[in-house]
Amino acid sequence: MEKTYELKNLDCGNCAAKIETAVKKIDGVQAATVNFVQTKMAITCPAEDFAKVEKQAQTIIHELEPDVEMIDLSQQSDGxxxxxxxxxxxxxxxxxxxxxxxxxxxxxxxxxxxxxxxxxxxxxxxxxxxxxxxxxxxxxxxxxxxxxxxxxxxxxxxxxxxxxxxxxxxxxxxxxxxxxxxxxxxxxxxxxxxxxxxDYANLRTATGEQEVPPQEVAVGAEIIVKPGERVPLDGIISNGETMVDTSALTGEAVPRKLVVGDQILSGFVNQTGVIQITVEKNAADSTVSRILDxxxxxxxxxxxxxxxxxxxxxxxxxxxxxxxxxxxxxxxxxxxxxxxxxxxxxxxxxxxxxxxxxxxxxxxxxxxxxxxxxxxxxxxxxxxxxxxxxxxETVVFDKTGTLTKGVFEVQEIATSLPEKDFLRLAASVEANSSHPIALSILKAYQGELLPVEDIQEISGAGVLATINQKRIAAGNLRLMEELGILVPKVTTVGTIIYLAEDNDYLGYLIIADEVKADAQTSIQQLHQAGIKQTVMLTGDNQKVGTAIAEKLGIDQVYGDLLPEGKVEKLEELMADNQKIAFVGDGMNDAPVLARAxxxxxxxxxxxxxxxxxxxxxxxxxxxxxxxxxxxxxxxxxxxxxxxxxxxxxxxxxxxxxxxxxxxxxxxxxxxxxxxxxxxxxxxxxxxxxxx
Known part of the structure; x- marks a missing residue:
């Protein structure tokens, strides 16, 4: 359990260091930190020991600095x-x-x-x-x-x-x-x-709006945010549309338009319309609380x-x-x-x-x-x-969602089947995946799907599934090679998804992603700032990765990598004893983010x-x-x-x-x-x- 206190009248950095050292020595204290800048002290210890620890801490602080008051933040008054x-x-x-x-x-x-x-x-x-x-x-x-x-x-x-x-x-x-x-x-x-x-949320109730502290709003509740007000909790807009100022969280000065169905985060400022939000997270787990913490x-x-x-x-x-x-x-x-x-x-x-x-x-x-x-x-x-x-000294990038927008669209289809039937088959196989590639196929089809059984995801390669008692394979060249299926050579730059039915080749579709507008400038600025080497690690094929790397001015690129392959390649780069930063989307790249x-x-x-x-x-x-x-x-x-x-x-x-x-x-x-x-x-x- 952790509890935070204000150390009122703490005006000496050396005194803060002495208090932190002394409180750490109290029996039962697992961790203690004193933040001189914010005059705050955080103590971590078992819940059953807190009363004893708090009393000893107050005694120690009074002995070290008689003018410093230890105040529970929940009872803090304006001083x-x-x-x-x-x-x-x-x-x-x-x-x-x-x-x-x-x-x-x-x-x-x-x-x-x-x-x-x-x-x-x-x-x-x-x-x-x-x-x-x-x-x-x-x-x-x-x-x-x-x-x-x-x-x-x-x-x-x-x-x-x-x-x-x-x-x-x-x-x-x-x-x-x-x-x-x-x-x-x-x-x-x-x-x-x-x-x-x-400071407050406008909670929608059966009797009308009620102004309450954000901490009292439950997940699933409806809140109203009026123009000029700050969004108190994370949620989804259920009614209305507006322009929001996101600068407090993102640093982005240009207002963003949000409509029904869009996610809205606590800390944003509503600028134009009245909106209704369905709360998705409580106050403690909201974006603004996590960031502030x-x-x-x-x-x-x-x-x-x-x-x-x-x-x-x-x-x-x-x-x-x-x-x-x-x-x-x-x-x-x-x-x-x-x-x-x-x-x-x-x-x-x-x-x-x-x-x-x-x-x-x-x-x-x-x-x-x-x-x-x-x-x-x-x-x-x-x-x-x-x-x-x-x-x-070296900055290593993931590609999708980092240097590119991660918004994929089907650019080309080559098949002996009717195009609609081919897309329907591909969309049915990919229907249960949340990967951007799968979502782009579903977006391109937008029709009734076929019933699918025995779905098997092959990490970094594709998906196997049974449709109408036939085994359908949808994936990249590596998957086709593992299954022994011959496919034509494709020179177009993009992510290529091949389709096969009972090991018979059916065709392919090409999905392309768009590079972010400031990606090329960012790579140039990194080199100007003294970064010795920029590297791209991607699960996409080598040809696509190389094309984007050349466009952006990235020094090295390694494609066709599984998540564990990215970690291995990163460790090879780290063997040169250079300080390496890895930039990823924070979800699929968590192992590499942690290893860098x-x-x-x-x-x-x-x-x-x-x-x-x-x-x-x-x-x-x-x-x-x-x-x-x-x-x-x-x-x-x-x-x-x-x-x-x-x-x-x-x-x-x-x-x-x-x-x-x-x-x-x-x-x-x-x-x-x-x-x-x-x-x-x-x-x-x-x-x-x-x-």
Whole structure:
């Protein structure tokens, strides 16, 4: 069982990591993840242990972060008013402290009044930081930002640097305020991308329409959606027609026309007509719920860069604290240097050492990239997959439904029988199949079918069936060869279905598929983006595959493949140690999607198989979103690298300057809070995507 909570007032990435680590250690907890960006915590444990686990988690969180409230999302209340008032209090406190600092610095006071004045001001602006540091030390949590700021500024007070101690604490609070505002805006931007879950449904009842929560609508019920309203549940239109805006789910800006009998998905916006929908899925299983759940929980699958930052911060901070201590003590003891000077340098070292910029900005960048991709119509199921997407060197495609529309039509018939009789025989044999080829034959015939017995599907080859006590074979060349039936050579490009009766050849029909409009451009863009090789794996014959591959500019093509043959061919390609992404329709290609380094489901919107099997889901049918997804991933990784290099680089520089006496505590505060703010603002760029 999994339960999700809001962690209200969680404003520190390092604190989020500490809470996650501590909750994971609770007896009975199977998994625990803390999403700093969304201030959410998910706990998985047996249902019978939940009451005990929840109580222990609340105790742990209160010990680690007394200001953080653990709130069950089902009981969540609106906290905007509290947050706004808290922000106003911080602004007033900072403004008053700034004025008081100037007055005290300019005033000509004796030593004692001056000391008392600065002590009072220090307590006013930094008392909460010192108290938090003291509480954490008692609990054994020493190396955090509160400890570093408290020790550094108290040390400055002890050596007589009163104005600097107060100024450092003041600038720290200013930085924390700006950081909180920046992270808050980023959170709102990300949540805005995902604000597509409808609040109500217009349920049709015997007494008229009734506005109810989507969770209360049963499968099979009828709901009404009016113009301007968002579709609350997946279903089939039973009355009316309309234009719908699908951009929230698919990224597609052009409205789509839907009529009676068409499937309509939750999250779409009804634009023109009043429609009635027969509900096919409950709220928990609806498309919008599944997508929101995957996007919101994507941060639990962390990229290597995020794992590196977590490990780095655990080692880095204690090491720098030890170096600061050595810096303050060794020169005065061994080289008779002035204690005050070297203690000041050691304290500066402490202020610099907090790794907040990395701990906050790197996860924020990845989540921003996932949110930006979602806005563009690409669902990435974790930051690890987003990073992997940027490393892909070979893209392998399925053909039908991926690069082609999957809409087959009978183009040619060659037979000695009357054409209608031939089509009737073929349609009767294929009547029980949902394969696009079979559906196209049924569409071409559209008449009364013959009774069929003893149906036997031959995977990747065709169908055997008995009609009027005669054995009918319908399939490709391989099936005919296995049955020992001689058939004529056909040069026309397309899928060829041969028909035989009791091993006597009857004729063939050719079915052709249409290439998607943006498929060729997408292949070109992939090559321009640095993809080394594009490959097509298809169950269709080699000739058809080669013709389409040459038209699109695909490097290699392998045809006549069964599902297991696709897996074998993919494994051969993977032997070259290149990162490979497989793009399929998410249904027939589930084994290959799962086997590839990265599985990308095309046209997977509303498909359970696609969402389960793939790591990335293209939420409409456009291949052009694949190069766009790769571009988003590369941009996200560039921002991550920028933040890592910038944060570590500035800290190392200021640490070096502080060690030799060229960096004041003001520079140290910039190296901590200022760098964090800049990194967070840079991370927010990952939310923006270009067409």
């Amino acid at each position: 905007h008013q509290h947050d706004d008032s808290h922000l106003k209090k911080d602004i007033w406190r900072i403004a008053l402290s700034f004025v008081a600092l100037i007055i005290l610095s300019l005033a000509n006071l004796n030593d004692l009044p001056r000391l008392i004045g600065f002590l009072l001001l220090y307590g006013f602006i930094g008392g909460d930081v010192v108290l938090t540091a003291a509480r954490n030390i008692i609990k054994g949590q020493v190396f955090d930002e509160h400890f570093l700021m408290a020790v550094a500024t108290i040390g400055a007070m002890l050596i007589g640097e009163y104005p600097e101690a107060v100024a450092v604490m003041l600038f720290y609070q200013v930085g924390e305020l700006f950081q909180s505002v920046a992270v808050g805006k980023s959170r709102k931007s990300i949540k805005g991308l995902l604000a597509i879950r409808p 995957l996007v919101e929980n994507a941060s639990s699958k962390k990229a290597p860069a995020e794992n590196f930052i977590t490990k780095f911060s655990r080692i880095y901070t204690p090491v720098v604290v030890i170096l600061a201590l050595l810096l303050a003590v060794v020169p005065p003891l061994l080289f008779q240097q002035a204690w005050s000077e070297w203690i000041y340098r050691g304290l500066t070292f402490l202020v610099i050492s907090c790794p907040c910029a990395l701990v906050v900005s790197v996860p924020l960048t990845f989540f921003g990239g996932i949110g930006g991709a979602s806005k563009a119509g690409v669902l990435v199921k974790g930051s690890n997959y987003l990073e992997l997407l940027s490393q892909v 380094d990265l599985g990308i489901a095309m046209g997977g919107l509303g498909s359970d198989a696609a969402i389960e099997a793939a790591d990335v889901v293209i939420m409409n049918d456009a291949p052009s979103l694949i190069p766009k997804a790769i571009a988003i991933s590369k941009k996200t990784l560039r921002i991550v690298k920028q933040n890592i290099i910038f944060s570590i680089g500035i800290k190392v520089l200021v640490l070096a300057l502080g060690a030799v006496g060229f960096a004041s505590m003001g520079a140290a505060v910039f190296a901590d809070v200022g760098v964090t703010l800049i990194a967070v603002l840079n991370a927010m760029r990952a939310l923006r995507t270009k067409d």
